[in-house]
Amino acid sequence: MKKPTYLIWTIVFCFTFLLSFQNSNAQLWKKIKNEVKNRAENNVVNRAGNATDKAIDNTADAAKGNKSVGDNSKNQNISDAEDPANNTAKKVTVTNYKNYDFVAGDKIIFQPDLSAESDAELPARFTVNVGNAEINSYEGEKILHLNPDCNATVSPLMNSDHYLPEQYTLEFDMMYENPDEKKGDNYFAHVSDFSVNFRTRDDKNYRGYPLYKFIIEGVSKIKFGNNNTGSIALQQDITGNAWHHIAIYIRKNLGKVYIDQYRVAATNTLPAGAEKVDIKADRYGIKIKNFRLAAGGDDKYNKIVTDGKFITHGILFDVNKSTIKPESMGALNEIAKMMKEHSDLKFEIDGHTDSDGKGDANLKLSQDRADAVKTKLTEMGIDNARLTTKGFGATKPIDKNDSAEGKANNRRVEFVKI
Numbered sequence: 001m002k003k004p005t006y007l008i009w010t011i012v013f014c015f016t017f018l019l020s021f022q023n024s025n026a027q028l029w030k031k032i033k034n035e036v037k038n039r040a041e042n043n044v045v046n047r048a049g050n051a052t053d054k055a056i057d058n059t060a061d062a063a064k065g066n067k068s069v070g071d072n073s074k075n076q077n078i079s080d081a082e083d084p085a086n087n088t089a090k091k092v093t094v095t096n097y098k099n100y101d102f103v104a105g106d107k108i109i110f111q112p113d114l115s116a117e118s119d120a121e122l123p124a125r126f127t128v129n130v131g132n133a134e135i136n137s138y139e140g141e142k143i144l145h146l147n148p149d150c151n152a153t154v155s156p157l158m159n160s161d162h163y164l165p166e167q168y169t170l171e172f173d174m175m176y177e178n179p180d181e182k183k184g185d186n187y188f189a190h191v192s193d194f195s196v197n198f199r200t201r202d203d204k205n206y207r208g209y210p211l212y213k214f215i216i217e218g219v220s221k222i223k224f225g226n227n228n229t230g231s232i233a234l235q236q237d238i239t240g241n242a243w244h245h246i247a248i249y250i251r252k253n254l255g256k257v258y259i260d261q262y263r264v265a266a267t268n269t270l271p272a273g274a275e276k277v278d279i280k281a282d283r284y285g286i287k288i289k290n291f292r293l294a295a296g297g298d299d300k301y302n303k304i305v306t307d308g309k310f311i312t313h314g315i316l317f318d319v320n321k322s323t324i325k326p327e328s329m330g331a332l333n334e335i336a337k338m339m340k341e342h343s344d345l346k347f348e349i350d351g352h353t354d355s356d357g358k359g360d361a362n363l364k365l366s367q368d369r370a371d372a373v374k375t376k377l378t379e380m381g382i383d384n385a386r387l388t389t390k391g392f393g394a395t396k397p398i399d400k401n402d403s404a405e406g407k408a409n410n411r412r413v414e415f416v417k418i
Helices: 002-041 051-063 300-307 326-341 359-379 404-410
Strands: 107-110 126-130 133-138 141-146 153-156 167-176 193-199 212-217 221-225 244-251 254-259 262-267 276-280 286-295 309-312 347-352 387-391 412-417
Touching (some): 107 404, 167 193, 221 254, 221 262, 244 326, 300 309, 326 359, 359 387
Antiparallel strands (some): 126 153, 133 141, 153 276, 193 276, 212 221, 244 254, 254 262, 347 412
16 A cells, blocks of 8 residues: 555655746746847847847747747747737837937938839839849839849939948838748748848949848848848847838948837948948848938037028828828937927927928928927927927928929928027
């Protein structure tokens, strides 16, 4: 009778021990996952070689079955995209971008309007340097489609091959095409790169290495710099038929890159001499829209001191609406910070449109947009009494309305000191 009793107690002890181990282990993984999530939500920039980040990431890898934080599998830090587990799109709001600090340039150099172009035709405003690219309709708007499996490379069609100034910003929205979407999957089976390449004016080898580049490697890692730059693991999931906003700021040797609301890379070692840019797909098809290249981005307070006002193209709105787009928070954060640091500043917020549409409608739209900006700034802690608004519609253009870039420059918000 002793053997059965001993055996029973042994089984009970083992079961209790295993249960206790699992509970404590689960709590450990939960803490690790929460830490990873918190780092992403606080807009932490990935840093190659950071021992603390590596320790957290490596431990999280073990908890996820040796898959990295930026892997294609279900991710703690999915943002502005889809949850691969349920394929449900998550709506991006201004709140998601509350810590965003990207500010667009002052003057639009290149912003093509694709709306009048025909499907399945070569793009009128881009040069197809390698492979195949065409205009397509997608979800009610025209997009530039970089075809899969052809190393498709396109560049802005400009009047010269040395159009990049010392200081500028580049923005666009991009979407990976899921190769298995017809099967209902959200799995990228092959390594496929997407890159933004910065070249010298004489570089015509679009299959070769550029002066420097920003590259997304296999949708889970990035590089930003010359060809010897190391990779950085992404904190967010960017796979799966969802739009992602890419924003790049360059000033001489300084560069910063953002994907959605996160700054993913920063460097002050960019080589000099980049004068043109191109974008390149690899194995997967890529959709592109809202491509915009803008010069400048000087300190706004200096503009106020010298000119009594400043112009921003970084506050963006939905088409024909006064709804502020989330990526506008970079400009709004900068303005709110400046007003908090200089309590004497008061502004009239002026809304301006291009000449498309009817005059009365444009006046109302510009007033509504100026009011929306004031409302947002007051929500951010600026005293309502320090801000007034006025809409001018298309009555005060600063550029010609005969080109896409001219119209883009006229669509603006001005802050005039009062």
